[in-house]
Amino acid sequence: MNLDQFTNSEKQVARRYEYDDAVVFAVDFGAASADAAVDVVDATVMVVIDGEQYEMDLPDGADDAHTFIKNGVLTIEVEGDR
Known part of the structure; x- marks a missing residue:
């Protein structure tokens, strides 16, 4: 999983x-991105x-992914082979 895809801004x-x-x-x-x-x-x-x-893209072998966004913070939890 390439986090650079989400960090194209230095902010x-x-x-x-x-x-x-x-x-x-x-x-x-x-926080300004809370509406996402x-x-x-x-x-x-x-x-x-x-x-x-x-x-x-999720990594190969990821069995399950849980995602949510709150107060502008995206969280992705990936289970399984990473």
């Missing part, structure tokens, strides 16, 4: 956290913020 901060059973990606689009939508279609995470669409 966006992205982090990757690895745990025993999952990997969590967090991208801070800023996120969805997973097939193996692609799609985020729409202020009319701009961002896409990121």
